[in-house]
Amino acid sequence: MRHSRALRAAALIVLLSLSGLVILALVREQTGTEGFLVGLGLAILPVPLLVAAFRWADGVEPKPWRNLLFAFAWGACAATLVALLANSLATDWLMTTVVESSSADRDTWGATLVAPVVEETAKAAAVLLLFLYRRRDFNGVVDGVVIAGITATGFAFTENILYLGNAFVSDQEFGYSGLQSTTAATFFIRAVMSPFAHPLFTAVTGIGFGIAAARPLRQRTRRVLIPIAGLLLSMVLHGAWNGSASMGGYGFLAVYGLCMVPLFALLTWFTIWSRGKELRTIRAQLPAYQATGWITPPEPIALSSMRARAIARDLARRTRGPAAAQAVADYIASATSLAFLRHRAYRGTAGPNFPTREQALLDRLWQRRDIAQPALAHAALSVPTPPPPRQWPYGLPPGYAYLPAAPLHGPGPMPGQGPMHGQAPLHGQAPAYGWP
Known part of the structure; x- marks a missing residue:
């Protein structure tokens, strides 16, 4: 048993290390060294706040740091690498075999239909692995939200390096600077307005796994279908968010204000309520x-x-x-x-x-x-x-x-x-x- 666990751990470390090296090379190739360093410095700013928020949510029964480090590394390295490679291939297949449209619509179709499926599936893999192999640390909804949120935070971190690095290269090429630059606009949208976007989408998948973890073992069908339903809903939310970028400024703000912000508030309330329920469970059981x-x-x-x-x-x-x-x-x-x-x-x-x-x-x-x-x-x-x-009311229960x-x-x-x-x-x- 210990030998097999050591092999699994070693295989994961090698996989994540290789993924990290490959993703580092790909991002640096697209942004250049200077763009990569600028993107890295800006992308890391929201990470401590997001991690601290999830650690607070997990405060009743904090999970081992190794689980959280694995989740973050998976999102930052493995899931991002899958997304970079698969998004392009899947979009090309979609445009050539399914959708008859001009090449000008390629980015819209890819962002709305392909990216949500590929990215949410890649991020959900980390939640699934911890659900299967760290069941003692995966007991309910809060655990699912925390693991999924940390995974998505890692994914958004690497993705932001790429977007911000490319924006910096564009500004250098066209001579933009200051608050009018593409870099400033990209940072404001991704790190100020919507740092919770990826964690919100993937947290829905985590809720599905958390509900499944709380179901009795004999309910096998529900324990399979509920996480799948959560994953599908996360894809829909991700697709709606990406699709709003093609609606113009007012369409984007409408989706942001009427959909994303209320959903974020609902998830926050639900997480706080679940945390309080955990404390009530302690009060009832001890x-x-x-x-x-x-x-x-x-x-x-x-x-x-x-x-x-x-x-x-x-x-x-x-x-x-x-x-x-x-x-x-x-x-x-x-x-x-x-x-x-x-x-x-x-x-x-x-x-x-x-x-x-x-x-x-x-x-x-x-x-x-x-x-x-x-x-x-x-x-x-x-x-x-x-x-x-x-x-x-009548002594001990049967x-x-x-x-x-x-x-x-x-x-x-x-x-x-x-x-x-x-x-x-x-x-x-x-x-x-x-x-x-």
Whole structure:
């Protein structure tokens, strides 16, 4: 297993490295060295803001940096290389075999019909790979939006280098400069007015994968069709955006104001709502472990508040040093993963190794409890106490399997102590201590 994982990782690194070298050579060939450097300097400006926005959205259960680096590198290198090579070939095929039109319409047809299909498919490949091979890190809609958005940010970064570099070369050729230059206009449209364009399109695909990840494993058809529907919708949005460029200034502004901005606002609201739902899931799931002695009563409250989490880490850092702050951060991450794992068990998506993964996370909590629990108890005082999760009115729900009791000494359940090892509740039934 480890050998195959190492081979896959090595193959991806080689693929991305070769793609990066080829795309670098192609872009530099089109823009020249000076144009490439100017395009690079301008294209990188919106990247930190976009990455920071997606990292904020992913703040409840941050994904490993290796996943995000892979997504960005795939978008910047592999997806862009596929787009550069395939867009031209597909457009030529379209103009010669399907569409009878003059060569003057080639760019319009290519941008409206070909580019959305090629580019969105190339970007979606990164989301698919992480969905298939990093399922533990891909649990819902927020994860899909973040991975898709980071991939699209990488794609837009390389594409902007090309567009801005070409604009600079054009300005040098015709003697334009300052605010009247093509470079300034291109930067304003791509980096100021619409830096969210590519992330918005691909985020729709990510939402499809996120919904599929939350579906039970037995719903195989839906888990396939929903991501495909998201991909098709992203292609439609991308095509409408590209097609607006051929409508003139007023047509472009109409599509921008009436379509793109509302969709961006809707996606932003949906992401914030989904992030809040993740916090509510933590608040609902963790009391089950509180009842069996693994965590203390203030922890579900503190762990379901981003503000309380920050207070706990800061308190540990000020009183016991950086190592204590890291222990609190690890505790928070393990408790969050535990809550989401139990939520997936409720939905029937946790998989057969649920008990093993649950016990491993509980052991990690137990090893850090002496440092983390006092800090979280203090932090919980700063958060208004939310209403308790809704309870089952008649005791335990049917089919409920008991959780392991917390050990008296050291990590792991003690022989003969309390109930048997925890198991997932049966599919379609709620956990013992509240709705998910």
